[in-house]
Amino acid sequence: MIVLDHITKTYKSRHQTVTAVQDVSLRVEDGEIFGLIGYSGAGKSTLLRCINLLERPTAGRVEVDGTDLTQLGRRELQQARKKIGMIFQHFHLLNSASVADNVAFPLRLARVPRRAAMDKVHELLELVGLRGFEKHYPAQLSGGQKQRVAIARALANDPDVLLCDEATSALDPDTTQAILDLLLDIHRRLGLTMVMVTHEMSVIQRMCDRVAVMEHGKVVELGRVADVFLQPQHEVTRRLLNVDGRHRRTVLPSHATSAPVFEVTFVGDMTYAPVLAEVARETGASFSILEGSIGALKDVPYGKLLVAWQGEEDAVAAAVAALRTKGCGVEERRLTPVAVEV
Amino acid sequence: MLSDVVWPEVWQASLSTLYMVAVATVLAVVIGLPIGVLLYLFSKRASVQHRVVYELLSVIVNIFRSVPFIILLIALIPFTEWVVGTSIGTNAAIVPLVVGAAPFYARLAETALREVDAGVIEAAQSMGASTWQIVYNVLLPEARPGLISGVTITAVALISYSAMAGVVGGGGLGDLAIRYGYERFQTDVMFVTIVIMIVMVQVMQWIGDRIVASVSRKRSRG
Numbered sequence: 001m002i003v004l005d006h007i008t009k010t011y012k013s014r015h016q017t018v019t020a021v022q023d024v025s026l027r028v029e030d031g032e033i034f035g036l037i038g039y040s041g042a043g044k045s046t047l048l049r050c051i052n053l054l055e056r057p058t059a060g061r062v063e064v065d066g067t068d069l070t071q072l073g074r075r076e077l078q079q080a081r082k083k084i085g086m087i088f089q090h091f092h093l094l095n096s097a098s099v100a101d102n103v104a105f106p107l108r109l110a111r112v113p114r115r116a117a118m119d120k121v122h123e124l125l126e127l128v129g130l131r132g133f134e135k136h137y138p139a140q141l142s143g144g145q146k147q148r149v150a151i152a153r154a155l156a157n158d159p160d161v162l163l164c165d166e167a168t169s170a171l172d173p174d175t176t177q178a179i180l181d182l183l184l185d186i187h188r189r190l191g192l193t194m195v196m197v198t199h200e201m202s203v204i205q206r207m208c209d210r211v212a213v214m215e216h217g218k219v220v221e222l223g224r225v226a227d228v229f230l231q232p233q234h235e236v237t238r239r240l241l242n243v244d245g246r247h248r249r250t251v252l253p254s255h256a257t258s259a260p261v262f263e264v265t266f267v268g269d270m271t272y273a274p275v276l277a278e279v280a281r282e283t284g285a286s287f288s289i290l291e292g293s294i295g296a297l298k299d300v301p302y303g304k305l306l307v308a309w310q311g312e313e314d315a316v317a318a319a320v321a322a323l324r325t326k327g328c329g330v331e332e333r334r335l336t337p338v339a340v341e342v
Numbered sequence: 343m344l345s346d347v348v349w350p351e352v353w354q355a356s357l358s359t360l361y362m363v364a365v366a367t368v369l370a371v372v373i374g375l376p377i378g379v380l381l382y383l384f385s386k387r388a389s390v391q392h393r394v395v396y397e398l399l400s401v402i403v404n405i406f407r408s409v410p411f412i413i414l415l416i417a418l419i420p421f422t423e424w425v426v427g428t429s430i431g432t433n434a435a436i437v438p439l440v441v442g443a444a445p446f447y448a449r450l451a452e453t454a455l456r457e458v459d460a461g462v463i464e465a466a467q468s469m470g471a472s473t474w475q476i477v478y479n480v481l482l483p484e485a486r487p488g489l490i491s492g493v494t495i496t497a498v499a500l501i502s503y504s505a506m507a508g509v510v511g512g513g514g515l516g517d518l519a520i521r522y523g524y525e526r527f528q529t530d531v532m533f534v535t536i537v538i539m540i541v542m543v544q545v546m547q548w549i550g551d552r553i554v555a556s557v558s559r560k561r562s563r564g
């Protein structure tokens with residue numbers, strides 16, 4: 001478990017003081033994949049780097065698996081870091097070392113005998129799908145392959161925690177998917193705790209159990225991905241999700257221009273149940289779906305539909321109440337109608 | 343026109359120069375590299391004490407680098423006597439050569455180390471590497487091409503420094519050129535020594551470049 005307790009990090013230079021992280025407290029449970037999202041400069045990387053004390057917080061406590069890292073001496077901290085793997089946006093491999101030597105690097109630091117180290121290296125390269133690349137050098141690899149090497153290297157000491165700072169931000173969409181799949185696969189097999197920094201909602205959606213949204217060094221929203229994703233509260237989250245974004249143009253059918261419009265969200269098995277139809281039958285209101293998406297958040301199915309309800313005012317109110325009773329999220333939306341050409 | 347050239351003496355002088363340059367280069371690197379590493383490490387630390395140590399070290403290095411070599415050669419005579427027991431001869435000339443070249447190489451090494459990507463160092467830190475492990479396993483291997491071309495530059499500079507070794511009876515090509523070419527107006531000897539020195543520089547540069555190319559080959563070929 002990772003406990004961040006009132007973490008503040010300020011950078012002082014001669015001219016100014018920058019508060020990169022401001023009084024952030026959160027905990028990441030064992031085996032969880034935790035996301036940190038926010039716009040550039042929000043303080044995500046700084047907070048992540050506080051976990052292994054690459055940045056020493058100006059104030060606050062960092063606890064990893066019960067040990068307060070801020071209290072450790074230099075040697076002890078180095079020891080503790082061996083159990084916290086980290087991967088980076090730009091891979092940070094040793095250019096002067098082969099793939100095998102890069103992966104063996106943490107083992108060499110830990111003075112693991114060469115033979116045992118090489119066995120481990122082969123095992124890790126197998127895991128990340130780079131068997132046979134032992135003798136290659138980083139300059140001969142693609143971005144995705146470099147990140148695989150970096151992942152293998154981060155796992156060499158069998159860490160309990162894996163920190164990922166924009167691990168896929170330098171990769172194309174296909175490679176991004178492949179790396180995310182690999183990370184999920186590793187998570188399933190090794191059950192380690194992961195903290196992922198990203199500015200892409202899709203990464204959070206696919207990978208994370210919980211997410212914290214950051215802005216100006218503070219966590220402005222935190223919760224289960226499904227909740228944050230389906231019912232974003234903070235303005236930053238809504239912008240990241242483009243909920244009421246500029247690019248959204250919903251076309252209203254002429255018969256629904258005056259009808260109240262609701263965003264109805266479903267999570268879990270309910271997603272595939274005929275909830276809307278049942279409610280319509282029970283209340284006598286009728287509906288049309290204006291827009292929607294159904295998909296999965298990690299392993300949890302979800303649906304998000306924009307629904308116009310028509311009928312008697314009472315019937316519509318009853319329908320909304322019935323949806324809420326069944327566990328759907330219902331939120332009224334005001335839409336600017338766009339002329340429809342029939 | 344080269345009939346008057348005393349070839350055995352030219353040969354002897356060439357060997358002296360090579361000997362001085364080789365020994366001085368090795369010693370300059372052995373002494374300069376750790377200083378370069380220290381300069382690099384102290385420049386990276388944010389604390390006031392570290393800055394002070396850095397500035398101090400930096401000033402000392404600069405002093406040695408700004409004193410003209412001919413003056414260093416003379417000023418160091420007592421020190422040379424203390425180190426090698428005499429202030430005259432080839433070995434005596436090596437002491438000021440090293441003292442002049444070590445700070446020079448230290449700077450070159452510091453510059454080469456600065457070229458190492460900060461991210462790689464950070465990655466090593468995240469894996470629990472100690473400072474010395476980072477120096478040995480990350481900085482030095484990653485900076486190898488720069489460190490080696492620094493050696494070439496130092497060796498080439500030492501060829502020209504060594505030309506002044508005659509002042510303390512160190513011999514070598516420079517000494518020969520001055521004794522024959524300047525004092526006896528034998529321009530042909532001067533000419534020959536200059537040609538030999540040019541060849542030496544070219545060969546050293548070529549060797550250095552080859553080594554750099556062979557260590558950077560694997561990393562750059564895509």
Ligand SMILES: Nc1ncnc2c1ncn2[C@@H]1O[C@H](COP(=O)(O)OP(=O)(O)OP(=O)(O)O)[C@@H](O)[C@H]1O
Nearest residue numbers: 011018019020039040041042043044045046047199
């Ligand atoms: N070493 C530093 N010195 C001074 N200011 C810094 C330093 N590192 C970060 N900052 C500042 O702290 C703030 C947060 O930076 P951080 O890198 O954590 O943001 P981020 O959310 O990771 O952004 P990005 O998505 O661009 O990586 C920024 O305003 C940045 O300028």
Ligand SMILES: [Mg+2]
Nearest residue numbers: 044045046166
């Ligand atoms: Mg960042």
